[in-house]
Amino acid sequence: RDFMAEVTVSALPEGRGALIVIEDSSGVEQAEQLRRDFVANVSHELRTPLTAMMGFIETLRGPARDDAAARDKFLSIMETEAGRMNRLVLDLLSLSRVESEERRRPAESLDLAVIVRSVAATLAPQSQSKGVRIEVANADSPVIAAGDPDQLTQVFHNLVENAVKYGGSGGVVTLRLGQIDHEPTLRGPANFVSVEDRGEGIDEMHLPRLTERFYRIDKHRSRQQGGTGLGLAIVKHIVSRHRGKLRIESERGRGSTFTVILPAVAARG
Numbered sequence: 001r002d003f004m005a006e007v008t009v010s011a012l013p014e015g016r017g018a019l020i021v022i023e024d025s026s027g028v029e030q031a032e033q034l035r036r037d038f039v040a041n042v043s044h045e046l047r048t049p050l051t052a053m054m055g056f057i058e059t060l061r062g063p064a065r066d067d068a069a070a071r072d073k074f075l076s077i078m079e080t081e082a083g084r085m086n087r088l089v090l091d092l093l094s095l096s097r098v099e100s101e102e103r104r105r106p107a108e109s110l111d112l113a114v115i116v117r118s119v120a121a122t123l124a125p126q127s128q129s130k131g132v133r134i135e136v137a138n139a140d141s142p143v144i145a146a147g148d149p150d151q152l153t154q155v156f157h158n159l160v161e162n163a164v165k166y167g168g169s170g171g172v173v174t175l176r177l178g179q180i181d182h183e184p185t186l187r188g189p190a191n192f193v194s195v196e197d198r199g200e201g202i203d204e205m206h207l208p209r210l211t212e213r214f215y216r217i218d219k220h221r222s223r224q225q226g227g228t229g230l231g232l233a234i235v236k237h238i239v240s241r242h243r244g245k246l247r248i249e250s251e252r253g254r255g256s257t258f259t260v261i262l263p264a265v266a267a268r269g
């Protein structure tokens, strides 16, 4: 990384020279830049639907005042835009909540199989309407983990929703879960849940940046699908709060697999 110096020069008394203190402020500077980018992104993302809504309000007051068909059409567009703003605000709140709790590791005992089955059931109607089938490969026996059930539900919900939205052309999304005796990245036993789609896949160059806030491969497509650009950032923070790992594998033309790996609960006794 770039070295950024903060230099302070103080003269020592009685002409005995000077004291020069050089501090590396690149970390602070980088954090500050990230914060500024984030605020600029949020403002832009909120402003886009807001500007559209203001335009429609003006039209409804003026030219479209007595046109019932136009009024209905504009009101429904405004509803879509308001929905977009609402999702963005909800995602921002989730993100800030997870970030502020990041140091405290959640420890409620839960069954990942139950969570995975419930996410699959919740998203089934939505995915069916897009011609995508959600398949749960092996969630019959319990997989006990420690964590926050609501947050882990959100993780799998976001991943499955993405798989349907962006990988749905493959027609099927497969959820798998299981145990790993020794996961090197966690230096011990772990549980995993993977979400696999057979869609068009992701170019390798995008993979390292995918979990950044507001990073989208195709902004227009994400907007069309109702995305906020925060889904994977939320996933990353929740997984990291659980001291776990998110692994993303993808191949162009073959599909993507997002795997959440969580440290196994130590056996008691």
Ligand code: ADP
Residues within 6 Å of the ligand: 158, 162, 163, 164, 166, 167, 197, 199, 201, 202, 210, 211, 215, 216, 217, 218, 222, 223, 226, 227, 228, 229, 230, 231, 232, 233, 256
């Ligand atoms: P969004 O709200 O745009 O869906 P996310 O943070 O959830 O935001 O995802 C970021 C981007 O990653 C998406 O806009 C999309 O381009 C890409 N992406 C996520 N999941 C997949 C997937 N399963 N297949 C292909 N691309 C994906």
